[in-house]
Amino acid sequence: MSAHHVTITVNGEPMEREIESRLLLVHFLREELGLTGTHIGCDTTSCGACTVLLNGKPAKSCTVLAVAADGAEVTTVEGLANGELHPIQQAFMECHGLQCGFCTPGMMLTSKALIEENPDPTEAEVRWGISGNLCRCTGYVNIVEAVRQAAAAIRSEAGEEADHA
């Protein structure tokens, strides 16, 4: 088993490690870095619990070899809050966008990229956007509500910043 020297920037911090070829990105995050907010659900690229942002785009980290993320920027749920909760986290809390919470980290990261691409998504667009992330508790209604509320909060935040500029 060959070893590789990789540098993966996780939540803004470059992480250098010697890793095995076979190591998956999700195990790199959870076991090498101790960032257990990224969950392992189905282990087969179906459920989306392990979704992280890889160079800004949602990716299922159970099906990415860590060596293939060498040089990349990864954002996990631990990278969302910045002193205070991220608007997406705040909205998931306020709208009861979770019950057991297992899918929530992946759901929030997919939502973050969705809102960046489409700042005012319709209900149908949100449902389409999160269709690769499975939730077995909520029936999605409150998740969709949370994503739309988060989008509104982020839009108004951006509007205020523009006003101050």
Added chain:
Amino acid sequence: MMRFRVAQPPALVDLRRVPGLSGLREENGHLWVGAMTRQAEIEKSGLTRRRYPLLSDAARVIADPVVRNLATVGGNVAHADPGNDLPAVMLAYGATMCAVGYPDRPAPSLSGEGSRSLPLAPEKREIEADDFFTGPFETALGEGEILTGIRIPSPSAGSGGAYAKLERKVGDYAVAAVAIQLRFHGGVIADAGVALTNVGLTAIRAEAAEGALNGSDGGDEALDRAAAAAAAAAEPMADARGSEAYKRAVVRTLTFRAASKAIARARGEAA
């Protein structure tokens, strides 16, 4: 495949740093799609939506949006799972697969043994879609070859295409799906391409359905005949997604729908 221990390769080669394998551009009468182009790029491209709606339709229904950020066009084609969506699309377009490597030799071994005896220049090959899909998970690619890209003929004026898929839920393979590309010439359909997903050991080109469309005015009667011919060309197996008869019925319905949409697009009546 590795996840389910179906494939246990001794080594993997990361192709991300090989230049020229990714991208999307129209040139010399065709669309070039690099093998490593992400499916999300196809899905979001204005060029494919305007000019290659069959490809664009299919890219929107492969797996799920998160998977499509990493999944590649070449992977979907070269993997050749009967449930993959792009093989039928390439058959309907009459696309050409471009490969490079050493078609007649095994892949170079890990230790480098044997690599010195490789000829200096790898060979470039072009393989028509009709000759490419040789069996379930099998293609005409040799072990020492990779797919570099795909050439899709640019549609002439009066062309249209569509992909119609029935899936039980997002991310599942198709119960069945139908890819159709056609054009109008002198008021009648010409050069129709019809191909079927996940109703046989490989994607199936339904030539009898193409024959039913070609020379017709694209009316309901011709579409009915094409749909019946496509259902007859399917070779489905009963499984959790339905019985053989059900899948044939689905092929029939989807063929009618895809053909209607392709015709509407060819006439400029639908986006």
